[in-house]
Amino acid sequence: MSAGDALMSPAAGDDAKAELGVNAQFSREAESVEVTPSGPVIGLTKEQLEKYRNEPFYRTLRWILFALFWLTWAALFCGALALIFLSPRKVKATPDPQKNANAYEIFIPGFYDSDNNGEGDFAGVVQKFDYLADLNVDTLILTPVFKTDKDHFSPVKTESWSEIDERFGGQGGFESLVKAAANKFKIFVDVPINENATVDKLVQGVKLVEKLGADGVYIVQPSNSTDIYDAKNLDLLINGIRSEIPDEKFAIYVNSQELLDLATTKANVVVLDTVVENGENVLDIFLASVADAVNGNTSLTLVQNSVRRERLGSKLPKENRPSLLSLLNALRLVAYPVAINTYGDEVGLLDSASSRHESYLGYYPWDESANHKGFTTFEEALLFDPLVPAGTTDDQSDIRKKFSVLSTIRRNFKFGAAKTTKHTVIRDAADGSGIYVLFFNPDNQDAQIKYSDILPSSVEGLNKVSIIHDDGVDSTKIEDYTEKVEHFEPYQYRIVKLHNK
Incomplete structure (x- = not known):
């Protein structure tokens, strides 16, 4: 028998006991049901809850947890904003026939x-x-x-x-x-x-x-x-x-x-x-x-x-x-x-x-x-x-x-006037993250080229270099080219990025 059947059955009379571990008393006059447990109650009573609620220790603990919750939420929110606005972004030059076509x-x-x-x-x-x-x-x-x-x-x-x-x-x-x-x-x-x-x-x-x-x-x-x-x-x-x-x-x-x-x-x-x-x-x-x-x-x-x-x-x-x-x-x-x-x-x-x-x-x-x-x-x-x-x-x-x-x-690239030497062409990155350098061998013979020897002394960043692969993708692996020497075949060129961060 369901709880509803137990309560509403005519045979139950005014007093009914549902087989649910509780006693239910139905009052026709008040049109209400009073439910009381038939066994021991597990948990705190209302009086005990009221007692702990008003104790200074638990009141302080609640306020601390409340503050920690909102501080944690605010930190997560600010962190998300920081990721959006401060993370390096891949800024590209928009093709413009008047400036950089x-x-x-x-x-x-x-x-x-x-x-x-x-x-x-x-x-x-x-x-x-x-x-x-x-x-x-x-x-x-x-x-x-x-x-x-x-x-x-x-x-x-x-x-x-x-x-x-x-x-x-x-x-x-x-x-x-x-x-x-x-x-x-x-x-x-x-x-x-x-x-x-x-x-x-x-x-x-x-x-x-x-x-x-x-x-x-x-x-x-x-x-x-x-x-x-x-x-x-x-x-x-x-x-x-x-x-x-x-x-x-x-x-x-x-x-x-x-x-x-x-x-x-x-x-x-x-x-x-x-x-x-x-x-x-x-x-x-x-x-x-x-x-x-x-x-x-x-x-x-x-x-x-x-x-x-x-x-x-x-x-x-x-x-x-x-x-x-x-x-x-x-x-x-x-x-x-x-x-x-x-x-x-x-x-x-x-x-x-x-x-x-x-x-x-x-x-x-x-x-x-x-x-x-x-x-x-x-x-x-x-x-x-x-x-x-x-x-x-x-x-x-x-x-x-x-x-x-x-x-x-x-x-x-950020397009403006480029810097050049006999072996290099230098361009600023559009996103401000560094510079791109085209290193090349201008001679019709092999050459051993030390990067620091051919890059203008005013240009910094050889200690933070990433290679631009043949497919145009930045390797993102940072290397130190300060003392690096590489073999260049006749008229061979390489493009690297010097990072400023």
Whole structure:
């Protein structure tokens, strides 16, 4: 019988005893039940509890435990806040085309063909976004975009700055590329200057691509520049663009040595075209302008290659050339806040064997019978020369891997003017936790290098060094490099982090 049955059963009468170890007395008049234990009670009685509650010792003990509880809770809360706000955080530099872009210049007709007509196009660039993302570049410079002579593709043969070349997909194809690039890449357009160009035509072209969604433009001063293209008139062009497009987020890159002579310019980035005649002193040339890389609101950068002249690699000595090309990539990506890479730099491309046009523009148009559209099926490598497809050799594959890793590492830098020596490039960490140092051997011979001998004496932290692995990951294992000596092969480089804590 349940307790409820025992209490409510008519047979139980007014008095009922439940078989639960207790006596229950039900009163009909009071409509209540009085329950008393039928055996000894285990525990303290009410009187005993009241007694202990009022004793000074137990009262003090309760207050102490109460205080300890809240102090412990407060300590845990403060500890959690400290972990959130004081723990080292992985701060990365946000890609900004005006200050620290990692740009990649693409020659559209020689890049990737989406419709099997033998010529690259806008849709082909979109189809290779995964390849470009793997390189960790964040800005694409497209050329040519405007309508060029029907028998040419070179940007210097531009005929109209008010039309997008239909051979690459026309205005619709360009707009589709811009939309596809949203949240992936910033899109810049090469604005060529030739004998048919006027300031009005150039400004008209810039307004067109800005309206179609471009994030900026790249203006190259012709090598055979006349008075109309001198620095003064280039600056007038830049001011004209700023007047028509007041949006400060719209970036302007200008490739012009002469523009540096002006006291001020509204260009965001001034690009120096480092023409190397025979490969000698190429490292000195690359490092010569690092100290001037940031001048007020304008950044300075150097280009290794261009769609307008011979590939640098073709001028370098063959001995250890892949290592030197990889080191040049490292200097460009580490030393300069804005890095401009020409398509193929990531694999150390040389001039092609094509006789159809300028050899530095690659091997295109492609025959319909060819089993490619600008890239090989092996590791998705650029097809710049049918005899040696880019990226298919161990050397080229290694250069590409290092390029991708360097592009990842540079996101940890605080960009400003870098410090350099004959053997080092030094960058502050974006999170303030120390500095990154690119150590390199500038000679075409092996060398034993003691780190303390080549690092400027003003730089501290060799006793707290962690190695950046080949995959770009910080080992986090702290070592003392004060007396460390390592073997460097010709043009070999290493990146380490010197910690300040």
